[in-house]
Amino acid sequence: MNNRLIHWFKFASPQSFYPLAGKMIPWFWGLAAIFFVAGLYIGFFVAPTDFQQGEGYRIIFVHVPAAWMSMFIYLVMAFWAGLGLALNTRLSSMMAQALAPTGAIMAFLSLWTGAWWGKPMWGAWWVWDARLTSALILFFLYIGFIALQAAIDDARRADKAGAILALVGVVNVPIIYFSVQWWNTLHQGASVSLTRAPTMATTMLWGMLIMALAFWMYSIAVALMRVRAIILEREAHTEWVKELPEVKN
Amino acid sequence: MNAAIAVIRRDLLLAMRRKSEVMTALFFFIIVVSLFPLGIGPEPVLLKKIAPGILWVAALLATMLGLARLFAPDHADGTLEQMALSPTPMGVLIAGKIAAHWITTGLPLVLLAPVLGIQFDLDGAALGILVVALLLGTPLLSLIGAIGAALTLGLRGGGVLLSLLVLPLYVPTLIFGAGAVEMVVSGMSAAGHLSLLAAMLALALFFAPWATTAALRIALE
Numbered sequence: 001m002n003n004r005l006i007h008w009f010k011f012a013s014p015q016s017f018y019p020l021a022g023k024m025i026p027w028f029w030g031l032a033a034i035f036f037v038a039g040l041y042i043g044f045f046v047a048p049t050d051f052q053q054g055e056g057y058r059i060i061f062v063h064v065p066a067a068w069m070s071m072f073i074y075l076v077m078a079f080w081a082g083l084g085l086a087l088n089t090r091l092s093s094m095m096a097q098a099l100a101p102t103g104a105i106m107a108f109l110s111l112w113t114g115a116w117w118g119k120p121m122w123g124a125w126w127v128w129d130a131r132l133t134s135a136l137i138l139f140f141l142y143i144g145f146i147a148l149q150a151a152i153d154d155a156r157r158a159d160k161a162g163a164i165l166a167l168v169g170v171v172n173v174p175i176i177y178f179s180v181q182w183w184n185t186l187h188q189g190a191s192v193s194l195t196r197a198p199t200m201a202t203t204m205l206w207g208m209l210i211m212a213l214a215f216w217m218y219s220i221a222v223a224l225m226r227v228r229a230i231i232l233e234r235e236a237h238t239e240w241v242k243e244l245p246e247v248k249n
Numbered sequence: 250m251n252a253a254i255a256v257i258r259r260d261l262l263l264a265m266r267r268k269s270e271v272m273t274a275l276f277f278f279i280i281v282v283s284l285f286p287l288g289i290g291p292e293p294v295l296l297k298k299i300a301p302g303i304l305w306v307a308a309l310l311a312t313m314l315g316l317a318r319l320f321a322p323d324h325a326d327g328t329l330e331q332m333a334l335s336p337t338p339m340g341v342l343i344a345g346k347i348a349a350h351w352i353t354t355g356l357p358l359v360l361l362a363p364v365l366g367i368q369f370d371l372d373g374a375a376l377g378i379l380v381v382a383l384l385l386g387t388p389l390l391s392l393i394g395a396i397g398a399a400l401t402l403g404l405r406g407g408g409v410l411l412s413l414l415v416l417p418l419y420v421p422t423l424i425f426g427a428g429a430v431e432m433v434v435s436g437m438s439a440a441g442h443l444s445l446l447a448a449m450l451a452l453a454l455f456f457a458p459w460a461t462t463a464a465l466r467i468a469l470e
Contacts, residue, residue: 140417147413151404160467161400165414168396168460172418175449179421183428 012089014231015240021224028221035214042207056120059113060204065212067110069219070138073103077145078170081163091227093159094234096166097149098226102219104142111135130181137176141169155234252337256345257352263322264353270318271353278311278358282365293370300369301379301430305423308358308383309390313415315354316394317401317408319346320465324402333469343465344458347395355387371434378433378443385446386426392450392457393418399464421449 011017043061077099084093114132115125126132148165152158235241242248264271285303286296323329323346332342362383363376371379397415401407429442 137417137420140413144410144414144417147410148400151401151406151410157467157470161464164396164460164464164467165400168418171456172421175421176417179424179445183424 012091014091014094014235015238017091018228018231018244021228025221025224025228028217028224032214032217032221035210035217039207039211039214042203042210047203047207053121056117059117061207061211063110063113063117064208065215066106066113067135068212069215070103070107070110070135070142073099073106073219074138074141074166074173075170077103078166081159081166084159085163085167090159090234091231093163094227094230095223096162097159098223098230099219100142100146100149101226102222104139104146106215106219107135107139107142111139130183133183134177134180137180138173141173145169250341252335253341253345253348256342257349260346260349261352264349270315271357274311274314274354275357275361277314278307278361279365281307281310282368286369297370297434300366300371301375301427301434303369304362304365304379304430305383305386305427308362308387309416309419309423311358312354312387312390312394313412315350316398316415317411319350319395319398320402321407324468329465330469333466339465340458340462343395343462347391347458347461350395351388351391355383355391358387359383371430375430375433378439379430381443382426382429382439382446385443385450386422389422389446389450389453390419392453393422395461396457396464399461399468402465402468422446425449 011020039061043058047058049055077096080092080099081096083089084091084096111132114135118127119125145162145165149158149162152161232241232247282303285299289295289299320329323332333339335342359380362379366376366379394411394415397411397418400414401411404410425442425446429439429446432439432442
């Protein structure tokens with residue numbers, strides 16, 4: 001039992017995680033590349049033209065996965081941050097810090113592509129739709145998290161303060177989401193509804209799912225690369241970092 | 250409980266010794282509300298329609314003003330450390346501080362809002378709901394804001410950062426607070442909105458002092 005515990009926590013130490021992450025990164029990049037090529041091929045060449053939205057709908061293959069990732073990464077980030085706060089494991093907090101910029105980029109990308117989609121479809125770059133608004137607020141939450149961590153010089157305090165903020169945010173995300181949805185239905189009739197979209201052709205769905213996988217792989221690869229950089233930065237004083245071949249040269 | 254009351258009394262006493270801080274936030278509220286008609290135009294119909302939103306946004310911003318000073322003086326003179334060391338649970342003392350913050354910034358806004366509402370031609374029923382909604386909502390603003398104040402305690406550019414952290418979390422309060430008044434203006438019942446505000450207040454009353462205390466302990470380390 002004791003043995004297993006030690007084994008389980010082995011990679012919780014930055015020293016043993018650093019090389020492991022280094023080994024995993026190329027695999028995730030490779031998978032991301034494969035899925036991106038496959039997903040984009042399906043998206044642009046295989047999937048049929050939508051009879052209502054024309055060719056413009058194809059932005060969905062980037063837009064929807066980005067939106068999914070932006071929401072999911074916030075949960076993962078809060079999970080790691082909370083774990084770091086509860087168990088005092090340094091690597092968990094580093095993981096949370098590494099995920100935040102990717103999540104923010106995903107949120108931004110979903111907003112940006114949403115605007116590009118909105119212009120031809122709805123005739124407006126932006127409407128105060130419930131989903132758009134909650135995505136915007138999610139983006140603000142990411143920015144707040146990053147800004148708070150950047151403002152605190154002491155890494156340990158930054159970790160813990162960020163963790164509390166992320167946890168408060170996670171409690172608030174559903175409240176914000178539902179309040180915005182209700183606000184929207186009160187103020188204007190559903191002039192624009194994303195939920196009434198015509199049933200999707202199977203190839204479109206496949207393309208979107210494969211693109212979602214590609215975004216997953218990309219996010220993991222980038223987060224691992226960033227966590228390696230954070231480890232190097234924070235553990236720069238240790239012997240094992242000084243012994244690393246890439247640091248020595 | 251006694252300890253919390255002692256903290257409230259102390260903070261109120263301090264606020265009364267320096268009335269200007271309380272008054273600044275109050276006049277900020279009045280000025281912001283008065284700026285909107287100047288920016289939008291004097292049409293009564295339009296102004297009446299957007300009055301709840303204006304009053305609420307101004308209340309949000311006015312509450313933010315006091316937040317940066319919520320823990321900073323106590324942090325500077327070591328009172329906060331004594332609170333952390335005291336045998337009374339720190340959460341109780343912090344709850345007292347938050348209550349005092351609400352009494353000095355939130356409560357005056359609640360009392361003043363109907364007067365400003367008259368400027369926007371809101372009728373009696375709407376003004377009543379405005380007061381009730383603010384009565385439920387402003388403590389919520391103080392409670393959520395305290396978490397942000399504790400997180401940014403002693404940081405460079407803490408004030409701006411504070412607003413970045415706290416304002417997105419204020420969104421539900423704003424929606425339901427302003428929504429309650431709007432419902433009455435358009436002739437419907439505000440009960441649903443007020444219940445939700447009260448529910449969020451109950452949640453925040455329980456969790457926010459606790460999260461604030463955790464954040465303060467991190468800042469004091």
